[in-house]
Amino acid sequence: MKISSHAVARMLGTWQEGPGPAHQRLSDRLRLLILDGRLSLGAALPSERDLAFALGTSRTTVGAAFRTLVEHGYLATQARTRATVRLPDDTTAGHPVRTGTETIDLSFAAPAAPVEILHAAFATALEHLPRHFERHGYDRYGTAELREAVAQWYQRRGLPTDPDHILITNGAQHALALLARLLLSPRDKVLIDHPTYPHAITAFTEARARLLPVAVTSSGWDIEQLHAAGRAANLAYLIPDFHNPTGLYMPTRVRQQLRLACPTVVDETMTDLALDVPSPEPLAVHMPTAISIGSVSKSIWGGLRIGWIRALPSLLERVEQARPATDLGTPVVEQLATAVLLNEHRTQRSDTLQQLRSQRDALRQALTEYLPDVHALQPAGGVTLWATFPEPISSRLAAIAPDHGVTIAAGPRFGIGGAFERNIRLPYTLPSSQLVQAIRRLAQAEQALVHGATGSHSPAPVA
Numbered sequence: 213m214k215i216s217s218h219a220v221a222r223m224l225g226t227w228q229e230g231p232g233p234a235h236q237r238l239s240d241r242l243r244l245l246i247l248d249g250r251l252s253l254g255a256a257l258p259s260e261r262d263l264a265f266a267l268g269t270s271r272t273t274v275g276a277a278f279r280t281l282v283e284h285g286y287l288a289t290q291a292r293t294r295a296t297v298r299l300p301d302d303t304t305a306g307h308p309v310r311t312g313t314e315t316i317d318l319s320f321a322a323p324a325a326p327v328e329i330l331h332a333a334f335a336t337a338l339e340h341l342p343r344h345f346e347r348h349g350y351d352r353y354g355t356a357e358l359r360e361a362v363a364q365w366y367q368r369r370g371l372p373t374d375p376d377h378i379l380i381t382n383g384a385q386h387a388l389a390l391l392a393r394l395l396l397s398p399r400d401k402v403l404i405d406h407p408t409y410p411h412a413i414t415a416f417t418e419a420r421a422r423l424l425p426v427a428v429t430s431s432g433w434d435i436e437q438l439h440a441a442g443r444a445a446n447l448a449y450l451i452p453d454f455h456n457p458t459g460l461y462m463p464t465r466v467r468q469q470l471r472l473a474c475p476t477v478v479d480e481t482m483t484d485l486a487l488d489v490p491s492p493e494p495l496a497v498h499m500p501t502a503i504s505i506g507s508v509s510k511s512i513w514g515g516l517r518i519g520w521i522r523a524l525p526s527l528l529e530r531v532e533q534a535r536p537a538t539d540l541g542t543p544v545v546e547q548l549a550t551a552v553l554l555n556e557h558r559t560q561r562s563d564t565l566q567q568l569r570s571q572r573d574a575l576r577q578a579l580t581e582y583l584p585d586v587h588a589l590q591p592a593g594g595v596t597l598w599a600t601f602p603e604p605i606s607s608r609l610a611a612i613a614p615d616h617g618v619t620i621a622a623g624p625r626f627g628i629g630g631a632f633e634r635n636i637r638l639p640y641t642l643p644s645s646q647l648v649q650a651i652r653r654l655a656q657a658e659q660a661l662v663h664g665a666t667g668s669h670s671p672a673p674v675a
């Protein structure tokens with residue numbers, strides 16, 4: 213697949229900013245795009261000349277950046293053909309350098325499984341499974357047991373819901389992708405929080421929609437801006453409950469006043485992870501037309517791959533009809549186990565919430581100690597901190613962080629147009645000792661950047 217110079221320039225965003233020589237900034241940023249999968253393996257890059265023109269830089273700069281990438285195994289070149297994306301032979305799980313100690317992965321924001329609880333739920337699920345053997349097992353709405361359990365979960369949260377209002381999906385991402393395909397036409401406009409969850413951006417851009425970002429700042433959502441953007445948008449996508457990546461939640465006052473003129477998808481994936489505030493009321497209590505999507509990926513385990521859509525039966529019928537283009541239903545055993553977990557109220561476990569609080573505190577403490585210039589909001593819930601550096605170094609830091617034994621998600625992944633170059637997202641889903649170690653490594657990486665010791669792919673000392 214050939215990638216145009218304009219597409220690469222868009223992905224690169226504000227690569228020109230930051231310390232160090234331009235060719236190094238460019239190669240670090242391209243390397244990050246490759247490791248992130250935004251430049252896919254085998255993709256053919258534009259010629260040096262075209263890319264230099266699109267970036268407004270010299271061909272020498274692009275040539276030097278390409279040479280660094282070839283040297284380190286990220287690009288393959290042949291005479292008279294475009295450079296193609298590859299990964300170095302010694303890459304482990306996408307990380308270029310072995311550090312001698314295991315790399316700590318801060319690019320995923322999801323907790324490990326609650327082992328005993330899951331075992332017990334699957335044991336019960338297996339007892340219930342034979343009830344389903346007489347039927348074919350393809351159920352595009354999901355099993356009756358799980359639809360009922362999800363409807364009850366909404367009832368407990370103060371939102372009357374009938375099982376007819378629920379369609380089970382393979383995770384919230386699947387729910388989002390199904391809705392994007394169904395509700396969007398090319399060039400439609402989608403209002404998004406800015407920053408937002410990166411795979412939502414992917415789902416909307418795959419549907420060839422245009423994005424209308426509305427800033428979510430340290431003071432939260434701006435209702436005037438939301439209303440204005442809502443008038444121009446064909447669809448809105450909001451994460452009001454412990455927003456990914458900032459951890460903010462939309463206060464009741466804003467929920468009550470919000471009146472968007474376009475259909476609105478409300479992502480409640482994090483809602484059961486309220487750490488410092490009571491669990492938020494569903495936004496659909498105040499906005500009855502809202503289409504809600506949910507999941508047990510963060511509250512129980514991502515490996516279950518169970519999510520859902522709550523909407524009017526007329527919309528769900530359209531989703532059900534469109535679904536076979538992508539899949540024919542959700543595995544039955546996982547649905548039965550999730551129904552058990554929801555019926556036993558296992559999505560809000562006080563021990564897990566307590567553990568997340570203490571990991572969050574350990575992460576913040578480590579930031580204060582090792583990266584004192586970094587500012588991070590205190591998230592009221594969810595699993596991530598949104599950290600702000602004084603300088604726009606996020607992409608370069610993410611590019612070299614694996615050399616220091618840690619992987620992070622760079623800020624621009626959470627926005628459009630190269631925004632958030634001063635931010636990184638830090639999840640607190642790992643044990644505290646690993647989080648502290650990760651921040652120490654990140655501080656080493658930052659020091660290497662500041663002192664211009666970047667691009668050396670030799671293993672850095674790891675504390």
Ligand SMILES: Cc1ncc(COP(=O)(O)O)c(C=O)c1O
Binds near residue numbers: 386509518
């Ligand atoms: C806001 C948000 N929505 C959706 C998802 C996807 O969830 P699932 O694993 O259920 O597909 C995530 C996962 O990180 C998320 O943070």
